[in-house]
Amino acid sequence: MSADPITPVLTKRWLSPQSWRLATYEKLEGYTAFRKALAGTPEQLVQLVKDAGLRGRGGAGFPAGVKWSFMPKDESKPHYLVINADEGEPGTCKDIPLMMADPHSLIEGCIIASYAMRAHRCFIYVRGEALHCIRRLNAAVREAYDAGYLGKNILGSGFDLDITVHAGAGAYICGEETALLDSLEGRRGQPRLKPPFPAAAGLYAAPTTVNNVETIASVPYIVNGGADWFRQMGTEKSPGPKIYSISGHVERPGQYEAPLGTTLRELLELCGGMKDGIPLKFWTPGGSSTPLFTAEHLDVPLDFEGAAEAGSMLGTTAVQVFNETVSVPWAVMKWTKFYEHESCGKCTPCREGTYWLAQILERMVEGRGTEEDIDTLLDVCDNILGRAFCALGDGAVSPITSGIKYFRDEFLALCDKNRASSPELVGAS
Template sequence: MLTPVLSENWADERAWTLSAYRERGGYEALRTALDMAPDDLVTLVKDSGLRGRGGAGFPTGMKWSFIPQDPETEAGRKPKYLVVNADESEPGTCKDIPLMMASPHTLIEGVVISSLAIRAEQAFIYVRGEVLHVIRRLRAACREAYEAGLLGEDVMGTGRRVDLVIHAGAGAYICGEETALLDSLEGRRGQPRLRPPFPAVEGLYACPTVINNVESIASVPAIVRGGIDWFGTMGTEKSKGFTLYSLSGHVKRPGQYEAPLGITLRQLLDLGGGMREGSELKFWTPGGSSTPILTAEHLDVPLDYEGVGEAGSMLGTKALQVFDQTTSVVRCVLRWTEFYKHESCGKCTPCREGTWWLVQVLQRLDSGQGQAGDIELLLDLCDNILGRSFCALGDGATSPITSAIEYFRDEFEAGMHTPSAELFPPAASMLFPEEALA
């Protein structure tokens, strides 16, 4: 059931070092890639069916192919850049940070191969600024790679150049949006850009740029090493390969589970020891807090892009937050919405004003002081934000609210007269009881 590829070496002694990584065959894929033409590398990744692991699920190889390479055009003559989005800030998502901590060279090897494929000589890894320990580990691994001739002006003695910068962000959720990330990299305030032009044509420093998630780039060496047919033996027809699922909440063994796309939550819960004692599944998120919630009736939905989409949600970052019967849906949705209100960059009115008003209404319902028409007001606010905000943050803020009302409208109606803390005492849903912390 589990398919340890990215996580295969995580338990090795000092797995983060270059020597330990090479004992597992590290950088052999890079040697293979150096003997291939860049276009052949792009075709290999495109034919493998690898889809972006950061949320949208866009085909990785196709994104690479959008980079203009024709030297007869202005865009084709400009330098190309690879940017790795390691600004992992989506609530419930915790897959990229363990990967970078346990095996940073997996990502660095993927960066070099991907740079060769798009003919980029400069790459960046944009890391969430709060995770200083990850930044230090990546920079140490980067130094090792430079000293070993795996990065720099003469990669493995081939005369090919790839330089890498580990860039620390400044703690803004919005910088996970790819164009806001580019603004931040350029030293400006991180805010989404108007598109077109798209990053593939005018991205970082107005040059052609590929932006991929950590897990997407880290998967490339395995594809080069194992081949298209091997990669296709895992996953489903349209969602191929392996991926990291972040299982958290009211489960016995939360953690990272690397499994083929298409596994179900029921199977993952079995691997995680099931729900905690006395718990029954009430609702869960398939891809972080910005995806529509699902319920126990969706336990057997295939966790791939198509299966979750048909169920009315999105696979997103594959952050499976599991909540039992002790959890108030209203209180949970309020906490998420407070996060999105706080993290809105304020550039567009629907998101800036809409998330503020969503919090006001949800706070009333959470405290049992809801007013007649509040549920309809919530839905109307969500309708005015959805599809009208500058980037996906506004859309993501509405998803848990509308889906929660769809499945648990009675709890929102109870908010007209009873505080959620009375119906669902917070102490009952705590992951770590107060006496255990004393």
């Protein structure tokens, strides 16, 4: 695979004048896929998405078609589709630009997905701070209602669908699907115990599917192009295009659409290389909750398997790039303070653990650390990993354990600095 810019799929309308308007969307193949979808059966659509191999773009990479198939066939209870547009992960910035530039692709995807899962209500949960995005989505939903694409008996198909855009309560934890459902119901955003899983008892204790914005926005293209076309992009196990959000020390940060499996070396070519030519030191493949990579990982294929085999996760493909001027312990401390602040406090390992991790890292960065602090950090991480209620705890330890793994010397240097400035310690050595 070369680093030549590929023909865009998800971002193809982004640069069109007034790309967010219904008129522009319809000129560029908009609202053709859902007509095709409504002519088929829900089962055919679920099978198509399974065949295409579309995987969740919110970070977990779970096969979307399989998730859809978990929804019960009977309609004794209402079915809900919930779109997770909370996007609170540090470094993640793909869903908001997608909804700003091309909101109708999400709405059309919602119609198709709702039809496939026999849902007649869809909620788009957008993080509350993204006011401009909420307004634009609301305007697009109004346009879709006016055109007869939403509401009762859509285009005479007998299918009804209502979409509600909901402004979230502004907390990172609400990006966790069950905490999002609690927040949507008007309660405090905290993760629920699973099982029951949302497909059995989600929103209002009814069958619910929660999908990411980019996942659902990919669906109209699959319906129009077919499973084989979709599989021509990306890798065998991670097919399709992906929006990579590149931030940090690069010449042209921004959103770059490329096939799954593209490497950082290729992405750096697309965005003009490292800023001011200062070499790469470390980077995250999928936001701050994914373990760090170093310059040695430039050629790791950025798909779900490639990132995992190299010891990290693809996450949300929020590629944060740091050059040699950045202190790893300082960056890790900044991220840890974020997790400490955003922990919902429901479970002890995460609530207490993130507090102590932040305390220790702050002390180390100030030059008052000891070698024992490194062991303490790893010990606390060990007590959080896999023991917290949701993945926030696991995400919080990722930068610390990977930072120490690759840059232990930098953490030790902070201790040495402490030793050199303390006469009693110098005498002891």
